[in-house]
Amino acid sequence: MxxxxxxxxxxxxxxxxxxxxxxxxxxxxxxxxxxxxxxxxxxxxxxxxxxxxxxxxxxxxxxxxxxxxxxxxxxxxxxxxxxxxxxxxxxxxxxxxxxxxxxxxxxxxxxxxxxxxxxxxxxxxxxxxxxxxxxxxxxxxxxxxxxxxxxxxxxxxxxxxxxxxxxxxxxxxxxxxxxxxxxxxxxxxxxxxxxxxxxxxxxxxxxxxxxxxxxxxxxxxxxxDVNGMYTANPKLVKQAKTIKHISYEEAMELSHFGAKVLYPPTIQPVLNAKIPIYIKNTFNPKNAGSCISENTNGKKSPISGISHIEDIALLTIEGSGMVGVPGISKRLFEVLSQHEISVVLITQASSEHSICLGVIQQEAIIAKEIIDTAFEYEISRGKIKPCLMESDLAIVALVGDRMKSHQGLSGKMFSALGKNNVNIRAIAQGASERNISTVIENKDVKKALNVLHERFFEDNIKQLNLYIMGAGNVGSIFLAQLHQQRSYLKETLKINIRVIAIASSKKMAFDSNGIDLSNWKETLLKGEETSLNAFFENVKKRNLRNSIFVDNTASEQVAQTYAWYLKNSIAVVTCNKIACASAYENYAHLKFLSRKYNAPFLFETNVGAGLPIIDTLKNLIASGDRVHKIQAVLSGSLNFVFNNFNETSSFKEVVSQAKEEGYTEPDPRIDLSGIDVARKILILARESGYPIEIEDIENHTFLPKESLETPSVESFIESLETHAVHFNQLYMAAKEEDKRLKYVATFKEGKASVGLQQIPKEHPFYNLEGKDNIVLFYTERYPDYPLLIKGAGAGAAVTASGIFADIIRTATS
Missing domain, CATH: 3.40.1160.10 (Acetylglutamate kinase-like)
Incomplete structure (x- = not known):
């Protein structure tokens, strides 16, 4: 039967x-x-x-x-x-x-x-x-x-x-x-x-x-109406899998902690009789479902499932009057039992100074009143503090028969939650070691379940959720690269990337399931009006794991929002140099927030686009090396300009070409004034450990004063033609000396400068072609023959690839 x-x-x-x-x-x-x-x-x-x-x-x-x-x-x-x-x-x-x-x-x-x-x-x-x-x-x-x-x-x-x-x-x-x-x-x-x-x-x-x-x-x-018991709630964790076989004890733990397909007392009557329970789907009857029977220690994974209960309150009593006093726990649980209040979690400090217990939130106020009444005498004498109540909490539990034979599960659990800014309010583990329970905020439940499921069930595939600000030249190419490489990343690097939001200067669009990158432009057109505050609040509200804010803009206003994201354990990846080149105090604060909230702050493309300049420098410093001197051509746009400027091409024509081909910023004055190069050498100096400001850098500009003071990009371009003689003289002076013009950044023992220089043939900079960058690091380990990094340092494609590389780095950080 x-x-x-x-x-x-x-x-x-x-x-x-x-x-x-x-x-x-x-x-x-x-x-x-x-x-x-x-x-x-x-x-x-x-x-x-x-x-x-x-x-x-x-x-x-x-x-x-x-x-x-x-x-x-x-x-x-x-x-x-x-x-x-x-x-x-x-x-x-x-x-x-x-x-x-x-x-x-x-x-x-x-x-x-x-x-x-x-x-x-x-x-x-x-x-x-x-x-x-x-x-x-x-x-x-x-x-x-x-x-x-x-x-x-x-x-x-x-x-x-x-x-x-x-x-x-x-x-x-x-x-x-x-x-x-x-x-x-x-x-x-x-x-x-x-x-x-x-x-x-x-x-x-x-x-x-x-x-x-x-x-x-x-x-x-x-x-x-589901295909059995799942490794997590499938409504909250889309990657949740059906558990084919699970023990009675594991099923009891999971059902107790919120696995709603099975009422917890159900297991007890059939356990002793060893009657198997099958959880099956009325609407998919051919599916095998889940079988609950005797212990199945042959399983590979020590974790069978993750479950949770929302709307929990924590009640804490503490005080010196509890230490060494017998019967405190008895009185506490007895009075709750008399009022039919169930305790779903208990944890006690080894010092006996406090007892913390979890109850259903709707019973919490009554429970607090009961406890305060029961210990009224001790509270009046100051031996025990009034019961502390914390609401809007949830319990998340890892469950598995084989947990006790595996080391490090707690560490993996807490590390995964901590990296995603999920604060743990209390911890409990049964003596059977079949369950590790943590109390967190209700708002973090979905994130916590997905983080833990990813850590323990998804073959080490890490999902990254991107929020992209900037869909112009660099942004659109980055999205194209991402669309092309998604399958490769998942299959080869075990990284699954979803773009949750895209914003331009006018529109922003969100989709928690991931925006379809094959038609993201159409999605963006249908979006709402862009607001930096609304964008951040939307990111914060979604509270997704492994979230990354990607800034593809050159906006100062966007750069000022980085702290918001880092404080919420949201990684920041940016090609925007403004934040790292702002006041040193702000730069240092962002680095501090990154460390404090375990949120990567990566800006490799701030210097050299896709070249591994900052990463190499970080590795040098981390290994104990010390930078004495840096010489560099750090502007691919200026290198492109001076490599193509000659007797047959006017300076205005070359700059216009560089702008059209995306080698310069949208406003070429940022490049040609030297401020962009100054920001780059400033960032390298700071990453080398020197707390200098942008004002400390000597900028030997080659532009006429009138060009620097033009009110618009159009008037600036026109001024280049007006001052054509000035630029021709610079070119001819270098040619007569058999030298080439390069815009060079120099840093030496705490002092930095940028400016146009005439480079002789024997110098490594002389043969630098196209839009390439080059950096020479003179350090304690490389005192005479510098560490040299050279390659394409400008262009939307290489900048986008540098952003891409930083995003991959966040997955392994």
């Missing part, structure tokens, strides 16, 4: 009930079918009762809607000539319900006893309706009221089963019945006084387990 339980979604409507019948028909008889109320009925019955108790007359309307739901289901399931008796029975039951609700309305209150009586109608109606439908379809089925089988005490709302009497009742009934299919209502039972009781929300699972144990069933099948 098998026992099959079908939940509310499985019997929510006529179509689903037909699916249930098909599953039952495919199951060898005899079979017991335990059913919940039709979907949503229990909640609405409770709502109607509460409305009646508070004299809201619309409870009758709600009752009428529930009756209509049941009658409509009958009309869709039964042939017309077989409807009348079923409809008559249902109407009779709703008349009884109306009488009960009228009584509650007159009294103006609802007791647990009357509540149990009212909600029982959901299962009673469902089981009756389904049994009559099965019979009308020619199945050998019968209905049995579980109140006649399951006997309990009079603890209404969550009655305690008397298994001795209950098992005898069930055994004798099924021994005598001849029907192939027995349909029974779940959730409900009766006391020895004959009052209707219930087994707790989710109690239909428990009903099925009680019957399975009593009849020594071959298996217990829990039919629901």
């Amino acid at each position: 098998k026992v099959l339980k079908f939940g509310g979604t499985s019997v929510a409507n006529a179509e689903n009930i037909r699916k249930v019948m098909s599953i039952v028909q495919d199951t060898p008889s005899p079979v017991v079918v335990v059913v919940s109320a039709l979907g949503g009925v229990t909640d609405n019955l409770l709502l109607a009762a509460n409305k009646a108790a508070t004299h809201q007359n619309n409870y009758l309307q709600l009752l009428e809607e529930l009756e209509t739901t049941h009658l409509d289901t009958v009309r869709l399931l039964f042939p017309y000539d077989k409807q009348s008796s079923v409809i008559s029975h249902i109407k009779q039951q709703f008349n009884h319900l109306e009488t009960l609700l009228e009584g509650i309305s007159l009294l103006g209150e609802i007791t647990k006893r009357s509540s149990d009586k009212i909600v029982s109608y959901g299962e009673l109606l469902s089981a009756y309706l389904i049994s009559e439908f099965f019979i009308s379809e020619g199945l050998d089925a019968r209905y049995k009221d579980t109140r006649e089988l399951i006997k309990t005490n009079s603890t209404f709302g969550k009655a305690v089963v008397d298994f001795s009497v209950t098992n005898t009742n069930i055994h004798y009934f099924f021994q005598s019945t001849k029907s192939s299919i027995t349909i029974v209502p779940g959730f409900i039972s009766s006391s020895f006084n004959g009052d209707t009781t219930t087994l707790g929300r989710g109690g239909s699972d428990y009903t099925a387990a009680i019957i399975a144990n009593a009849v020594h069933a071959e298996a217990l099948e829990i039919w629901t």
